[in-house]
Amino acid sequence: MPTAPVTPVAPTLLREVAAPVQVVRAQDAMSDVEMLFRAPRLDAVAVHDAAQGRVGLLTRHRYTEVMTGRLGYGRAVMTRREVGQVADWDALVLDPSTTVVDAARTAMARDAARRHDDVLVPGPSWSAASTADLVSALTAALADRAARDPLTGLLTRSHLLATTTRWAAEAVAGTRRRLLLVGLDVVAMADLNASAGFAAGDEVLRAVAARLRGTMPDGSVVARLDGDAFAVLVLLPAVYDDRAAELTAVLRDRAVEACAGLGPRVRAATSASLAGWADPDLLLMEVERGLRSTPHAPRGLPPRAS
Numbered sequence: 470m471p472t473a474p475v476t477p478v479a480p481t482l483l484r485e486v487a488a489p490v491q492v493v494r495a496q497d498a499m500s501d502v503e504m505l506f507r508a509p510r511l512d513a514v515a516v517h518d519a520a521q522g523r524v525g526l527l528t529r530h531r532y533t534e535v536m537t538g539r540l541g542y543g544r545a546v547m548t549r550r551e552v553g554q555v556a557d558w559d560a561l562v563l564d565p566s567t568t569v570v571d572a573a574r575t576a577m578a579r580d581a582a583r584r585h586d587d588v589l590v591p592g593p594s595w596s597a598a599s600t601a602d603l604v605s606a607l608t609a610a611l612a613d614r615a616a617r618d619p620l621t622g623l624l625t626r627s628h629l630l631a632t633t634t635r636w637a638a639e640a641v642a643g644t645r646r647r648l649l650l651v652g653l654d655v656v657a658m659a660d661l662n663a664s665a666g667f668a669a670g671d672e673v674l675r676a677v678a679a680r681l682r683g684t685m686p687d688g689s690v691v692a693r694l695d696g697d698a699f700a701v702l703v704l705l706p707a708v709y710d711d712r713a714a715e716l717t718a719v720l721r722d723r724a725v726e727a728c729a730g731l732g733p734r735v736r737a738a739t740s741a742s743l744a745g746w747a748d749p750d751l752l753l754m755e756v757e758r759g760l761r762s763t764p765h766a767p768r769g770l771p772p773r774a775s
Contacts, residue, residue, distance in 0.1 A: 479606070479609035479612065479613035480606045480609065480610065481568060481610055482565065482566055482567065482569065483563055483565055483567040483568070483569060483572045483588070483590055483598060483603075484565035484566065484590065484592075484596075485569075485606075486569060486598045486602050486603060486606045487588075487590040487598040488596055488597065489594060489596050490513065490514065490587070490595050490596055490597040491505060491511065491514045491515070492514065492515045492516075492524075492594075493505070493514050493515070493517070493552055494516075494518075494519070494552070495517060495520075495521075495551060495552055495553030496551050496552075496553065497551065497552045498548070498549055498550070498551065498552070499532075499535075499536065499548055499549070499550050499555070500548045500549065501552075502514065502527065502532065503536070503548070506532055511529065512528065512587065512599065513527060513528040513586070513587045513597060514526075514527050515597065516552050516556040518553055518558075524560075524562065524589060524591070524595065525553070525556035525557050525558040525559075525560050526557045526560035526587060526589060527552060527555065527556045527557065528557070528586055528587070531555065531557065532555075535555045536548075557583075557586070560586065560588075560589055561575065561576060561579065561583075561586070561588045561589065562588070562589045562590070562591060563588055563590060564590075564591070565590050565591070565592055565596075569603060569607050569610050570611075572588060572603050573603040573604055573606070573607040575588075576600045576603055577600065584600060585599075585600045585601070586600070588600070616628040618692075620674060621675055621677075621678035621693050622678065623678050623682075623691050623693045624690060624692040624693075625692065625693065626693070629690065629694070629702060629753075630749055630750070630753060632690050633650070633747070633749035633752060633753070634749045636648060636702070636704060637742070637746075637748075640704055641704070641742065641745060641746065642745065642746065643745060644707060644744075644745055645707030645708075645744045645745055646704060646705060646706060646707050646744065646745070647713055647741050647742045647744050647745075647747070648703070648704060648741070649702070649703040649704075649705050649713075649716070649717055649720065649739065649741045649742075650700055650701070650703075650739065650740045650741075650752045650755075650756050651700065651701040651703065651717075651737060651738075651739050651756075652694070652698065652699070652700050652739070652740075652756035652759060652760050653677070653681070653698070653701075653724050653725070653728070653735055653736070653760075654697050654699065654736060654760050655673060655677060655697040655698075655728075655734075656733055656735060656736055657733060657734075658670055658673075658674075658696065658733065661673065661732070661733055676728075676731055677728055677731065677735070678691065678699065680727040680728055680731075681699060681724060681727060681728075683727070684723055684724070684727040685701050685703065685720070685723070685724070686703060686720070689701055690702040694757070698757070700753070700756060701720070701724060705717075705741065707744065713741060713744075714741075717739050717741050720739075721737050721739050724737055725737050737760075738755075738756050738757075738758075738759025738760045738762075739756065739759070740752045740753075740755035740756045740759070
């Protein structure tokens with residue numbers, strides 16, 4: 470199947486934001502570091518002191534400040550000094566598993582002089598994250614969190630509709646491709662909640678979400694429409710109508726079969742766009758109407774496609 474426009478996944482952990490950092494020895498001469506800082510994009514180097522078992526930071530700002538010195542004589546005085554004499558040995562070091570929320574909060578809580586220094590991240594090889602990258606990742610993480618259902622982690626209804634609209638314009642218009650929306654809901658969720666409790670019902674919803682994510686084609690988008698209803702958005706390739714109908718049936722059956730054995734029955738409905746044109750609101754309306762009109766299936770048998 471063709472590749473749909475990909476929405477970047479917001480980083481959630483510090484290791485996903487940090488980038489490899491150049492490491493120098495504490496006993497290296499400042500003249501050696503001067504060669505490194507000639508690279509315009511190098512903002513900082515990590516400084517390793519094997520004797521003391523510690524790692525510090527030397528930023529471009531600190532390096533320039535030291536090498537300039539009072540009255541401009543810093544270079545003559547400092548060029549032969551060891552890097553360890555000017556490194557910041559109180560640099561912020563955070564575990565790679567730290568969330569971007571906590572990392573950004575900790576970085577911004579530093580005093581003004583150090584607030585924009587890189588955060589060092591230990592590992593098999595050291596890496597670093599700038600405060601700017603952390604703030605950017607934090608913004609993306611908060612936006613991603615707002616777009617997702619807190620129970621299942623799936624996209625919300627409004628963001629599914631926004632994604633459908635974007636795909637219709639970017640991946641379907643002017644081509645022979647189509648958008649397919651597969652709707653699925655859990656039958657008698659109210660009865661399950663009443664008999665087994667809301668915790669059991671929530672567990673079923675999380676299981677449905679996980680199984681849909683695990684069985685739908687790569688690049689598809691899974692969302693929670695409302696309490697017990699889900700939807701999967703798929704970009705179909707440029708094929709004839711009969712082949713598009715076959716793919717629709719296959720994906721619908723795959724969604725239903727993925728939820729077998731969960732206890733409650735599920736029912737499904739589908740809506741596929743025309744080749745080269747898609748109306749996001751119409752797709753969603755047809756799927757929801759199909760879910761309401763699809764009869765309950767006998768136990769063990771999937772309902773007929775709408």
